[in-house]
Amino acid sequence: MLRVGILGGGQLGRMLLQAAANYPVETYVLENDEACPAALLCRHFVKGDIRNFDDVYNFGKGLDALTIEIESVNEDALEKLEAEGVKVYPRTAALRTIKNKITQKQFYSGNGIPTAEYLVTENLNDLRSKDHFLPAVHKIGQGGYDGRGVQLMHKKEDLEKGFDAPGVLEKMVNVDKEIAMLVAIGGKGETVVYPPVDMVFDNRLNLLDYQISPADLQQQTLWKIEAIAMRVVKELKSPGIFAVELFVNRGGDVFVNETAPRVHNSGHHTIEGNYSSQFDMLWRIILGYPLGNTDAILPAAIVNLLGEEGHSGEAHYEGLDEVLQMDNAFVHIYGKRETRPGRKMGHVTILSKEKHDLVYKAHKIKNTLKVVSK
Known part of the structure; x- marks a missing residue:
């Protein structure tokens, strides 16, 4: 064993x-x-x-x-x-590359992988001299997670909100869709990809609001996304599972935003929605087993359950009974005792053949199930 x-x-x-x-x-x-x-x-x-x-x-x-x-x-x-x-x-070398936003961006540009134009910034004083590069997004080199360590900058005054530490200033992309691609790679270099995920963000928290898979994409754009995501993973030269997040603009151009070298929030729907979940897939890779079937059983959506604003303390789930009565809704509560604003406390996966049903139920769940403190 x-x-x-x-x-x-x-x-x-x-x-x-x-x-x-x-x-x-x-x-x-x-x-x-x-x-x-x-x-x-x-x-x-x-x-x-x-x-x-x-x-x-x-x-x-x-x-x-x-x-x-x-x-x-x-x-x-x-x-x-x-x-x-x-x-x-993943192998340590791949983790080192991805862990720091600076080396991650240099990895993309060094390997001809399309990504937003960027500048490396050493500190806040250095950032202040880069107002010509706006509008842009400032990302701290190390330590950012779940929307923390990211600042949107539209005008010169916004530079003061930047990080007084090494980071990356990325040119803002006119985004039509934000897509995540999960790619699994085995110990012998064999690969499989999951259907793409359309991620819809809560701009207030800069966190994933809900997502739908498979994403609605033109075939040529899908091929481009798959090829770019595969290129990222192949160049990292490591077995494992990787979530490649990409931007698609109105013209169908694709840019890599970030890569996570692990199981990822954008793949949670695979537990119920795909034959082999991202978690099952990683065990197959670690154990040297054949890679699993990534096909979707049914289209899926996910709603993240986040701690409500103004609530900190012992977690209580309002509206849980109502959501549990919904058809094809699967509730995952993570078992965190304490809630706080914006903290990930769980998620709900919804399965349906109809996209409009997924969107309707996602919004209903978001408005019904609230994580508050007692």
Whole structure:
């Protein structure tokens, strides 16, 4: 039985552990919160900091393989473990490239992968001299997550909202659609892609509001997206599962926005909506099994359940009974005890043959199910 460790115990780790029940694996989780969503589902829980070299190294040295649920892990420890024979998904070199927004953008431009024009900024004072590049988006090099570490800049005064740390200033793209492509790559280089996902964002929180898969795209645009996403993953030279986020403009041009080297929010619908979920797929890759079937069983939509504004404390789910009575609606509550504004507390997947039904139910759920504090 393979001993596999997961660095991070949030909802992604939890869902990965749910899929692990189907396979011959002994699971370990490293996380500093004993009440984290993944803690109750793993075989072995180890309390520790995923950013600390010693914690990560000591956790991983007795295991066969490691994977991540968030990029902010100690890659020096992973590199040492990899050199000692522990399999790491994704490989440390790929994680290093993606973890920093600066090296990630340089990776795209260096490999001829279309991405928005950008400038590297060293600090806030350096950023102030780049007003000629506006409108643009400023992204902190390291540490940004779930919309944090991103500032939209339309005029010179907005530069003051930037980050006083190394980062990237990206030229703003006139976006028609934001698409996510999940690509899985096995240990022998074999690949499969999932149907594209159309992501609709909450501009107030800069977080995913809801998503629909498969995305409604012209065939030529779809081919272009698939080819670009595949190029990104192939150039990273690592087995694993990758979520490539892309912008499509009105003219059908495609630009890579960012890549996540792990299971991803944009793939949660695959649990019910696809024959092999993104979580099932990652276990197949880690275990060296054949890659799964990525075909959609039915079109799907996802609504993220976020903590309501003005509510912090013990979580309570208003409207849950009403949503549970809806046809083909699947509620996932992540088991986080405390809610706070904008915190991801769960998601609901909806399946339907009709796109208008998906959109209608997504909006209904968004307006019905609220995460508040008691």
